[in-house]
Amino acid sequence: MSILEFKNPYQGLSPTKVSLLHNSTLDATALANIGFFSTVDRESTHILLTDSNVAASMLGELKELFNNLRIKIHPIIVAPGEPSKTIQAYNYVLDSCADIGITKESTVIGIGGGVIKDLSGFLASTLLRGLNLVLIPTTVLAQVDAAIDWRHSLNLPHGKNLIGSILAPAEILINAGFLKLLNDRWVRDGLAESIKIALCQSPDFLTLLSQANPSDFTWLCRVIDISVSEKVVAMNRDSAPDQAMLVYGHAIGHAIEHLSEGELGHGEAISIGMSVTAELSFLAGLSDELTLKAHYDVFTRFGLPTIVPDKYDLDHIWSIIRADKRFRGDKMWAPSVKTVGTLVVDNAGKCFLPFGEEIVLRALELNKSHGKTTRRLAQD
Ligand SMILES: NC(=O)c1ccc[n+]([C@@H]2O[C@H](COP(=O)([O-])OP(=O)(O)OC[C@H]3O[C@@H](n4cnc5c(N)ncnc54)[C@H](O)[C@@H]3O)[C@@H](O)[C@H]2O)c1
CATH class of the missing domain: 3.40.50.1970 (Rossmann fold)
Structure with a gap:
């Protein structure tokens, strides 16, 4: 112990x-x-x-x-x-x-x-x-x-x-x-929070996550141990990147979770939220294509959703994002991953960056078309 x-x-x-x-x-x-x-x-x-x-x-x-x-x-x-x-x-x-x-x-x-x-x-x-x-x-x-x-x-x-x-x-x-009694869906759902930690703070942890199998109990225990110790370190240090890491992908993910009325688990919704946020960072010139791809790849590997469901209207998503705790000045304030393991930090040392309606809606659209391309390829 x-x-x-x-x-x-x-x-x-x-x-x-x-x-x-x-x-x-x-x-x-x-x-x-x-x-x-x-x-x-x-x-x-x-x-x-x-x-x-x-x-x-x-x-x-x-x-x-x-x-x-x-x-x-x-x-x-x-x-x-x-x-x-x-x-x-x-x-x-x-x-x-x-x-x-x-x-x-x-x-x-x-x-x-x-x-x-x-x-x-x-x-x-x-x-x-x-x-x-x-x-x-x-x-x-x-x-x-x-x-x-x-x-x-x-x-x-x-x-x-x-x-x-x-x-x-x-x-x-x-x-x-x-x-032991938790079904496979909820195991994968929970791993989205471990993936969040890895994307924001640790390329090595992402490698470990990418290599293994959630039904392997020993591997799961190791992932839990690493995630808990990373979170404990973040809580004790409480720096700007630590605070940002905790809510990476959540501004969009929470809106999608709320809209889903229980259809999506928290982990599933934030997997979509992190994928859209990666589109947003790429679009804003804050990250590269490899980092964007790493997001889609890792969630897909765990059978987690990455694409905003078609039935959700993008303007409706934006209207819910407006209720986010950090929303101000007509902007969504959210952290961005620069490269796997590193968050974007601005000149003032802050990790919450402002994104307006236009760029957020564009990122949501790109995410939806990423889904269509993948589905078309899968059918070919
Ligand atoms: N910092 C924080 O406080 C923080 C961080 C992340 C998420 N959250 C919140 O956590 C919530 C999501 O938590 P969750 O994903 O655990 O959802 P949940 O609590 O709804 O549990 C998911 C499902 O698993 C079932 N379940 C629980 N334990 C089980 C077991 N051992 N065996 C079989 N079934 C079991 C539950 O009955 C439920 O149906 C969200 O509301 C989210 O906002 C809070």
Whole structure:
């Protein structure tokens, strides 16, 4: 087992402990690795927040494990997917908490994918003005990226992640053994965040990603370990390129994810977002053709989508991009990859660059025609 730490964004508060162990399934030994559980108040009731898919496969076992640890838990189960990152889902969870007598000593334990991480983080940071948070991520996406964070967001009807809060989790347990029931689509979806890290920061990591097979468990554990340590380094350093890397391809990807109304996973949407952003960088003269090709190649290798679906109107995509947190002065502000492993940094040391409507729409069009060419060649 390896243990990493990332800093608390509030000075003087404890860092977050991240434990990585991959050799076990969900059992008492795995949970006992969460040192924080030895300190939790045995008198208070703790909230175990999860979704119905995770509950179906793990809740029985989890209840028994917490019972063995003499930790009183109250499970709250929400629907799977993005509908649980809404104010309505948050209200439902608050109502459930009101019924059970939560105290300041209660901990929120989020067990699930990135959606559960965001909902439990937002809950822990707001209920009684702040409770402790423990995260046990169960998707690749949440293990390699979403859980290693102190930002927690909910969606609004007009865009993704528009309400949020900041709270450093007390502890995070990453165990690839928890992924055994995750289907192939969600494994690949999660790898999009590892590919993001590689495209922005590490050509060697991109080579490792390009060479292997997601169904090889040993390879997957290695990819998770590298992604987690890169993210932990980025969280601790918190430099301009680190902050930019975290959201590479997301301004466009989030708009596409929002438009898809659950049809596309987060990783699938940001794969398209990164491909369009690569078109944008090439068009703006910020990168070369090889870098553009590297984007399409790596996502295609993992069976991830790269092309904006035909049914999405480009002006509609732009109107949703306008709701992005960083949109200002009629411009989308987004990072660009210069060459694989390096982000564009401007003269002021900033990585968020302004792109106007015309060039973004042109990049979206080029992306759509890239798709048509590929499809035509495939049919020939
Ligand atoms: N910094 C951050 O906070 C951050 C970073 C990246 C993504 N995110 C957010 O994460 C969300 C996406 O996360 P996700 O891709 O994990 O989606 P998700 O949480 O919806 O999980 C995907 C699917 O996998 C199922 N599932 C979860 N664990 C399982 C398991 N072990 N076995 C079988 N099925 C399982 C879920 O029920 C769901 O149907 C998005 O809302 C995104 O905005 C947040």
